[in-house]
Amino acid sequence: MTTQSPTASARVPLPATSRHGLAGNLMSAEWTKIRSVRSTIWTLVLFVVITLGLTGLLTWLVASNWNGPKAGARDARVVIDPVGFILGSGLGLGQLTLCVLGVLVITSEYSTGVIRSSLLAVPKRLEMLSAKIVVFALLLIVVAEIVAFGSFFIGSAILHSHVPVSLGDRNVTRAVVGSGLYLTVLGLFSLAIGAIIRHTAGAITTAIGVVFVLPILAGLLPGSWGAHVNGYLPEQAGTLVGQAHPPSGGNVLSAWEGFGVFCLWTVVLLAIGAYMLQRRDA
Amino acid sequence: MIEVRDLTKRYGDKLAVDHLSFTVEAGRVTGFLGPNGAGKSTTMRLILGLDHPNAGSATIDGKPYRDLSRPLRTVGALLEAKSVHGGRSARNHLLYLAQTQGLPRRRVDEVLGLVGLQDVAGKRAGGFSLGMGQRLGIAAALLGDPQVMLLDEPVNGLDPEGVLWIRNLMKQLAAEGRTILVSSHLMNEMAVTADHLIVIGRGKLIVESTTEDVIARSADKSVRVRSPEAARLATLIEAAGGTAVAGDKAAPGAVAPGAITAAAPVPGNGNGLLTVSGLNAPKIGEIAASAQIVLHELTPMASLEEAFMELTSGSLEFGRREGGPAQAGPAQAGLPPAPASVDATDGSAR
Numbered sequence: 001m002t003t004q005s006p007t008a009s010a011r012v013p014l015p016a017t018s019r020h021g022l023a024g025n026l027m028s029a030e031w032t033k034i035r036s037v038r039s040t041i042w043t044l045v046l047f048v049v050i051t052l053g054l055t056g057l058l059t060w061l062v063a064s065n066w067n068g069p070k071a072g073a074r075d076a077r078v079v080i081d082p083v084g085f086i087l088g089s090g091l092g093l094g095q096l097t098l099c100v101l102g103v104l105v106i107t108s109e110y111s112t113g114v115i116r117s118s119l120l121a122v123p124k125r126l127e128m129l130s131a132k133i134v135v136f137a138l139l140l141i142v143v144a145e146i147v148a149f150g151s152f153f154i155g156s157a158i159l160h161s162h163v164p165v166s167l168g169d170r171n172v173t174r175a176v177v178g179s180g181l182y183l184t185v186l187g188l189f190s191l192a193i194g195a196i197i198r199h200t201a202g203a204i205t206t207a208i209g210v211v212f213v214l215p216i217l218a219g220l221l222p223g224s225w226g227a228h229v230n231g232y233l234p235e236q237a238g239t240l241v242g243q244a245h246p247p248s249g250g251n252v253l254s255a256w257e258g259f260g261v262f263c264l265w266t267v268v269l270l271a272i273g274a275y276m277l278q279r280r281d282a
Numbered sequence: 283m284i285e286v287r288d289l290t291k292r293y294g295d296k297l298a299v300d301h302l303s304f305t306v307e308a309g310r311v312t313g314f315l316g317p318n319g320a321g322k323s324t325t326m327r328l329i330l331g332l333d334h335p336n337a338g339s340a341t342i343d344g345k346p347y348r349d350l351s352r353p354l355r356t357v358g359a360l361l362e363a364k365s366v367h368g369g370r371s372a373r374n375h376l377l378y379l380a381q382t383q384g385l386p387r388r389r390v391d392e393v394l395g396l397v398g399l400q401d402v403a404g405k406r407a408g409g410f411s412l413g414m415g416q417r418l419g420i421a422a423a424l425l426g427d428p429q430v431m432l433l434d435e436p437v438n439g440l441d442p443e444g445v446l447w448i449r450n451l452m453k454q455l456a457a458e459g460r461t462i463l464v465s466s467h468l469m470n471e472m473a474v475t476a477d478h479l480i481v482i483g484r485g486k487l488i489v490e491s492t493t494e495d496v497i498a499r500s501a502d503k504s505v506r507v508r509s510p511e512a513a514r515l516a517t518l519i520e521a522a523g524g525t526a527v528a529g530d531k532a533a534p535g536a537v538a539p540g541a542i543t544a545a546a547p548v549p550g551n552g553n554g555l556l557t558v559s560g561l562n563a564p565k566i567g568e569i570a571a572s573a574q575i576v577l578h579e580l581t582p583m584a585s586l587e588e589a590f591m592e593l594t595s596g597s598l599e600f601g602r603r604e605g606g607p608a609q610a611g612p613a614q615a616g617l618p619p620a621p622a623s624v625d626a627t628d629g630s631a632r
Binding site for chain 2: 109
């Protein structure tokens with residue numbers, strides 16, 4: 001028992017505690033998980049490229065066709081809410097990649113089986129999930145705000161000769177910052193769906209269905225209660241904050257109210273995901 | 283020390299672990315044996331807090347796994363199921379695990395060196411061979427220098443070199459005073475590795491005893507005897523109260539030894555090979571000597587494999603039951619499995 005064997009020779013005294021507290025340790029670990037896998041890095045790169053690229057492309061198309069034939073109605077909409085148009089042009093598709101990323105961050109643990117290693121290391125499952133949520137949220141808010149401001153500057157530069165718009169204009173800064181916030185919460189919303197469903201394909205389909213398809217279906221509902229249902233849907237409520245001058249009529253919520261509703265959706269889904277993580281066998 | 287008390291796990295209407303109780307002591311390798319589907323992996327997952335038991339408890343040094351803070355410093359586990367992200371490098375896999383435990387980065391390189399993966403540390407784990415993957419799993423288990431280790435089928439699919447490596451590693455870890463629980467369905471592997479055995483079938487405990495004891499209790503159950511005067515010897519053996527059957531009982535068409543009566547014909551063919559039951563090898567040797575019969579072979583068939591087959595014959599998950607109606611014993615299918623004690627084997631030993 002006391003003889004030093006090859007294994008034992010490597011038994012250096014391990015430090016009793018590390019420099020950081022437990023929360024810091026778990027967050028370092030979650031950051032390592034995110035950065036050490038190609039799929040998450042590439043999805044994030046795709047988000048930046050698609051969003052900035054499409055913003056540039058779509059605003060350029062509008063600018064180069066300004067006052068062109070059949071462009072009047074569209075030009076009028078851009079004039080009413082130029083920042084909403086700029087931000088919406090790239091984010092409309094770019095946000096898809098964040099849905100995928102949010103889902104992947106948790107479902108890839110299940111599909112690869114690494115969840116077992118993770119839960120052996122951190123058997124208090126809520127601690128693991130909390131660290132994952134915090135790290136992912138911090139990463140997203142940085143990237144999403146950079147992309148939101150980047151989109152705005154690209155788009156406003158291209159549109160400048162037709163519709164000058166600057167951060168100093170009414171509600172414009174709120175719309176840009178708000179878009180970054182919306183994207184961050186969207187990532188967490190998708191993570192929650194991933195935590196509940198656990199299968200990558202199923203969770204991505206669900207997240208995209210809720211964000212993109214549900215509003216279309218709800219739009220078919222008749223009357224004012226249709227408008228109310230639509231207004232409270234996650235994507236419809238959440239994107240209000242990214243518009244400086246939402247088209248009047250049909251909006252039942254103000255910008256920040258809408259964002260609050262979206263956050264509420266996300267918190268409820270995260271709570272369900274946490275409850276199920278705690279209850280289910282891994 | 284691992285203590286399992288009355289552990290029960292149900293999946294749907296299938297009872298995977300059925301009021302299982304046992305203790306795993308420090309300082310020795312404890313083998314956890316059972317046929318496929320006996321509940322070994324489930325039991326390990328319950329001990330490790332991955333699955334929730336329906337009843338009962340499992341503790342490590344007195345605590346449920348979930349109550350351990352920085353558990354990898356106390357318990358190391360190698361699971362049978364894949365538990366590595368194929369897109370992540372070996373080093374990053376170990377790094378994130380080390381970070382959860384507050385372990386320094388250099389510990390990752392130490393364990394990589396221990397298992398011989400230092401040259402492929404930066405390679406994606408998805409490209410690893412079975413043996414390399416197993417080494418990575420062992421590295422993760424050793425990361426926190428734990429006093430307790432659970433290894434689920436560690437030698438499955440490994441080449442002879444890998445098997446030997448794991449075997450020696452386990453013995454060495456136990457010699458350092460650690461608690462080692464290793465599951466396998468390979469009895470002969472356990473015979474050379476484990477000091478102590480816990481045998482389960484259909485989620486129930488069948489035997490918990492030392493490896494020698496388990497083998498000893500199966501010893502003398504049958505003896506291979508080869509003699510040029512096999513027919514004469516067989517008659518003498520049966521006169522002495524034993525039973526003899528020509529040929530190897532494992533040969534196709536052979537009948538289970540318990541089914542042969544003294545009146546059964548004993549042919550002299552089969553290269554003079556007899557399989558004798560009911561008498562031990564020394565007794566057969568004495569009979570042969572007193573009758574001046576030459577023996578070419580006298581081999582007690584005391585393998586753990588055989589003991590195990592007998593122990594679990596009533597508890598196979600998948601239909602592999604041999605023998606006809608003549609096969610007797612409490613372990614027979616249909617009857618409730620024997621109580622969790624060493625007496626379980628006595629009835630079926632005839």
